[in-house]
Amino acid sequence: MTAFRTDWGSISFDDRMSTSEFRIHERAHIVVDGDACRGCSTQECVVACPARLFVPTSDGGVLFNYEQCFECGTCYLVCNTEGAISWNYPEGGHGIVFHQT
Numbered sequence: 001m002t003a004f005r006t007d008w009g010s011i012s013f014d015d016r017m018s019t020s021e022f023r024i025h026e027r028a029h030i031v032v033d034g035d036a037c038r039g040c041s042t043q044e045c046v047v048a049c050p051a052r053l054f055v056p057t058s059d060g061g062v063l064f065n066y067e068q069c070f071e072c073g074t075c076y077l078v079c080n081t082e083g084a085i086s087w088n089y090p091e092g093g094h095g096i097v098f099h100q101t
């Protein structure tokens with residue numbers, strides 16, 4: 001029987017990443033519209049993404065890299081700017097694979 005973990009918050013970022021495998025598709029499953037982001041002063045995605053894939057830039061925008069995405073959907077939920085994030089799951093056989101520790 002599989003034991004479900006309830007203590008993810010205590011796992012370090014490095015440990016979280018080391019137990020994950022990413023089968024990267026050449027086409028991004030999440031696309032962030034830099035123009036839509038330019039007027040966003042709160043940038044919720046930066047603090048909400050557990051994989052730290054949104055990085056603020058000095059000109060007030062964000063850089064985004066889809067490759068190590070956990071597919072949790074948090075960025076899409078917290079973003080209040082319509083059209084800023086286009087979110088899909090990766091194509092079959094691609095994306096994250098979680099390994100038990």
Ligand code: SF4
Binds near residue numbers: 042046062
């Ligand atoms: S993705 Fe959404 S929350 Fe993040 S900077 Fe762009 S508009 Fe703001």
Ligand code: SF4
Binds near residue numbers: 030050069
């Ligand atoms: S789906 Fe989750 S891990 Fe992927 S970019 Fe959005 S918040 Fe980050």
